[in-house]
Amino acid sequence: MSESAAGNPLAAPPVHRASPALRHQFEELQQQYDASNFGMWVFLATEIMFFGGLFTAYIIYRSMYYSGFVAGSHGLEGGFGAAMTFILLASSFTMVMSVHAAREGKRAMLIVLLLLTIFLGIAFLGIKFTEYGHKWHEQMVPGLNFNPSVEELRGAPASAVELFMCFYFFMTGLHALHMIIGIGLLSVMTILAWRGKIRRDNYDRIEVSGLYWHFVDIIWIYLFPLLYLIGGRYK
Amino acid sequence: MSQQSPLVRTYTLVFVALLMLAALTTGIAYIDLGPFNTIVALAIAFIKMCLVGLFFMELLYTHGLTRIVVLAGFFWLALMVSFTLADAFSRSWISPPGP
Numbered sequence: 327m328s329e330s331a332a333g334n335p336l337a338a339p340p341v342h343r344a345s346p347a348l349r350h351q352f353e354e355l356q357q358q359y360d361a362s363n364f365g366m367w368v369f370l371a372t373e374i375m376f377f378g379g380l381f382t383a384y385i386i387y388r389s390m391y392y393s394g395f396v397a398g399s400h401g402l403e404g405g406f407g408a409a410m411t412f413i414l415l416a417s418s419f420t421m422v423m424s425v426h427a428a429r430e431g432k433r434a435m436l437i438v439l440l441l442l443t444i445f446l447g448i449a450f451l452g453i454k455f456t457e458y459g460h461k462w463h464e465q466m467v468p469g470l471n472f473n474p475s476v477e478e479l480r481g482a483p484a485s486a487v488e489l490f491m492c493f494y495f496f497m498t499g500l501h502a503l504h505m506i507i508g509i510g511l512l513s514v515m516t517i518l519a520w521r522g523k524i525r526r527d528n529y530d531r532i533e534v535s536g537l538y539w540h541f542v543d544i545i546w547i548y549l550f551p552l553l554y555l556i557g558g559r560y561k
Numbered sequence: 562m563s564q565q566s567p568l569v570r571t572y573t574l575v576f577v578a579l580l581m582l583a584a585l586t587t588g589i590a591y592i593d594l595g596p597f598n599t600i601v602a603l604a605i606a607f608i609k610m611c612l613v614g615l616f617f618m619e620l621l622y623t624h625g626l627t628r629i630v631v632l633a634g635f636f637w638l639a640l641m642v643s644f645t646l647a648d649a650f651s652r653s654w655i656s657p658p659g660p
Contacts, residue, residue: 363623412583414582415576416576419576421575426568547606550606551602554590558594561594
């Protein structure tokens with residue numbers, strides 16, 4: 327992999343072979359870095375399939391019960407969806423900047439940026455759960471509290487709207503679970519950085535956490551138009 | 562950021578582009594484009610995914626092995642979606658003999 331490292335702005339910084347960060351199964355730090363990076367990407371490939379099942383089911387049922395999906399989508403608050411999109415994009419930016427700070431060995435900046443990313447993640451979840459609360463009050467929670475008014479159904483069959491709400495809660499719920507795991511991961515990284523355990527020769531753990539965070543962001547990039555913007559919102 | 566790294570500049574530009582695309586996708590949803598509303602929204606989402614993947618997840622700089630893993634992930638997803646859709650949408654083509 328040495329030829330790919332040449333001229334690569336992201337190549338691991340040159341350090342002594344006897345670096346304490348080098349685990350015994352690896353020959354050199356670049357190899358160790360490549361291995362952890364590759365491992366996270368393989369995990370993310372399985373995550374594509376994990377979310378992919380829900381997306382596949384969504385495509386089929388959306389085509390079968392389109393009117394219910396439009397009605398359910400128009401019942402969601404677009405402002406919430408847009409706000410969460412902006413917040414998550416901003417958190418991806420602070421995440422990539424914290425990876426950069428770790429790569430440059432700037433500890434204080436790394437801690438500040440990680441805390442900012444965690445804060446934005448919590449803000450996202452705050453809006454998400456506020457929205458869940460609204461859905462509960464509107465009696466739009468399938469199985470537990472589903473009793474929509476006539477205007478909420480917008481002429482669509484109640485069962486079709488209920489199906490859309492099922493997809494809404496499962497897809498955003500699974501995404502929110504990933505956000506919670508991501509916040510936990512970044513909290514651990516913040517503690518490690520605070521204790522001075524993140525150095526230029528082992529910043530790959532920040533890099534790998536960042537890959538996970540960006541993946542969760544990408545899922546939301548698709549969830550926003552697929553759940554909030556079905557058939558446009560101009561009616 | 563006293564000494565500006567070229568990467569910081571790239572990250573900032575990508576972030577601004579992502580925010581503009583997010584605003585665009587929200588704005589376009591309020592304009593009646595018929596069936597193109599969905600197509601445009603998904604196209605913008607795809608561009609956003611590419612921006613995040615190439616720059617923030619550094620696919621632009623990593624070596625071929627990582628890119629193969631990403632392509633494999635999407636290849637299996639394409640298999641799952643296409644085979645499932647082929648089944649779901651072709652079921653009504655034949656009617657099984659009834660009693």
